[in-house]
Amino acid sequence: MNTALADFFFRPVHAANLVMMRTICALSALWIVLSRPDLPSLLAFPDVMWASVPHAHKIAYLLLFPLGVERALYAALIVLLLLVLAGVAAPVTCLLSGLLLYHFAPIETLMWTPDPMLRGLTLPTLGMVIVACAPAPGWRDRWIRDRSWVLPLFQVIVAEVYWFAGIAKVRNAGLDWLSSSSLTHLILSYDQIHGIATGSTPLGYRLAAHPSLCSFVGAGGLALELAFPLVLVSRRARVLFVPAVLAMHLGIALLMNIVFLEAGFVLVFVDWPALRRRVWGGA
Amino acid sequence: MIHLLRLFVFAVFVCLAIVAQIRRDTKSASLFIAFVLLVSFAAGISRRESWPFATWALVSGRGLEHVVNYDFEVSDASGRWQRLDPRVWQPASDNEVLDGWLAWHLDDLRSDPSKRAEFFRFVLDRAEKARLRVRRGEEAGVNGWLLRWMAAPYAFQRRALWTSPQNVPSASFTAVRLIRETWQVEARYRNEAAIQREVIGEYRAR
Numbered sequence A: 001m002n003t004a005l006a007d008f009f010f011r012p013v014h015a016a017n018l019v020m021m022r023t024i025c026a027l028s029a030l031w032i033v034l035s036r037p038d039l040p041s042l043l044a045f046p047d048v049m050w051a052s053v054p055h056a057h058k059i060a061y062l063l064l065f066p067l068g069v070e071r072a073l074y075a076a077l078i079v080l081l082l083l084v085l086a087g088v089a090a091p092v093t094c095l096l097s098g099l100l101l102y103h104f105a106p107i108e109t110l111m112w113t114p115d116p117m118l119r120g121l122t123l124p125t126l127g128m129v130i131v132a133c134a135p136a137p138g139w140r141d142r143w144i145r146d147r148s149w150v151l152p153l154f155q156v157i158v159a160e161v162y163w164f165a166g167i168a169k170v171r172n173a174g175l176d177w178l179s180s181s182s183l184t185h186l187i188l189s190y191d192q193i194h195g196i197a198t199g200s201t202p203l204g205y206r207l208a209a210h211p212s213l214c215s216f217v218g219a220g221g222l223a224l225e226l227a228f229p230l231v232l233v234s235r236r237a238r239v240l241f242v243p244a245v246l247a248m249h250l251g252i253a254l255l256m257n258i259v260f261l262e263a264g265f266v267l268v269f270v271d272w273p274a275l276r277r278r279v280w281g282g283a
Numbered sequence B: 001m002i003h004l005l006r007l008f009v010f011a012v013f014v015c016l017a018i019v020a021q022i023r024r025d026t027k028s029a030s031l032f033i034a035f036v037l038l039v040s041f042a043a044g045i046s047r048r049e050s051w052p053f054a055t056w057a058l059v060s061g062r063g064l065e066h067v068v069n070y071d072f073e074v075s076d077a078s079g080r081w082q083r084l085d086p087r088v089w090q091p092a093s094d095n096e097v098l099d100g101w102l103a104w105h106l107d108d109l110r111s112d113p114s115k116r117a118e119f120f121r122f123v124l125d126r127a128e129k130a131r132l133r134v135r136r137g138e139e140a141g142v143n144g145w146l147l148r149w150m151a152a153p154y155a156f157q158r159r160a161l162w163t164s165p166q167n168v169p170s171a172s173f174t175a176v177r178l179i180r181e182t183w184q185v186e187a188r189y190r191n192e193a194a195i196q197r198e199v200i201g202e203y204r205a206r
Helices: A003-009 A015-035 A039-044 A055-060 A067-086 A090-108 A122-131 A150-172 A174-178 A180-193 A203-208 A211-232 A235-256 A263-269 A272-280 B002-023 B026-046 B094-111 B113-135 B185-190
Strands: B066-076 B081-083 B173-184 B196-204
Touching (some): A003 A150, A015 A067, A015 A090, A015 A150, A039 A067, A055 B002, A150 A211, A150 A263, A174 A211, A180 A203, A180 A211, A180 A235, A180 B066, A180 B185, A203 A211, B066 B094, B066 B113, B094 B113, B094 B196
Antiparallel strands (some): B173 B196
């Protein structure tokens, strides 16, 4: 590994930031899992809906157990995530949580697609396995050098989310993305499909009435996504881009009723001890 | 076969993580880091998912000009039809069922009456259970029973319709029909009523 990469991955990290990464992963996963408390019951949907799912898809996610066993495993996942939050036997509980998240996340989409991206459990699954490599620091620990690479590695994964989203827009829509009609049609079509176009004039309809503003918003979002990896190396970029990305997700939710369930993961770029010093003072 | 390859990729990911955790040396860590970077970049650049290594191609295409939308309507014995609340599908999302599974398997349903009847019975049963919940003053869907209003929404979801007991009939649902709606986005923007509707399947409980 060359020196610059080694400096990036093997620098010491503050224990609090590692604990926060683990907490964000566990909380995010727990939020989704507790929000779909009967997720395994999808396996009991009628045969006509499951008949088209290739057996290989079920094998790939080890969805091979009877419903009763799946429900017990789902309960075990909830317990494991609570243990991760409490910091109990963190490497083992993190790893087992990651394995069970891999097992359960695709149930939601498998009848249609075996790729449950955007359903809220992709980053938690990756994060749980990665953070399982880390030591289990407590809140009172300070700097960590042993396996500190866990945090920068996961930060790269989170940065990729936005960078690849930007790249996909450039590849799929090209310069059309910057035209007012592209974003206007996206906003209007999602407003209309999601049924938020009925009743009072939705925010998306109001924005669509201003083509140049649509163009500006589209270009701004694309620029933010493409430049987002700068947060990996620049503190100034982190201060600027993390709130900007959260604002972008809020805007998308208001305009199109599309909710990016993993938006909270940008908080892994926050330097929590520095923020605490800034807010409450002290060393 | 490609899906079993994905299982293999995930298995290697987990194994390398365990090795890095146990050995705690730079070599194991570097191997794990290199693997994660390689696979995540390969998924993003090639646009081939190897979940949980995702492509992250979030809403990235050109905006739609023409929309085709599938949904269901249900009625009680009085024959008054109303739109199915999207939360009826929970813990599945309406997006997975209507825009995903149904849109892809419509031809199968149309060509096979027994499959169609099985599926419509299922829809009617779920609608009836949701109606009873709403009449009791509960949510139409099942996702919120633990976290209530804090429950995570779906990434893509239609607007909730049955928000009070008055939104559903007091009598049981007895029929369900599948409708296809099509519209031009610009035309509907100017005139909300510019939608073509077609009933493409109906089922009545005996």
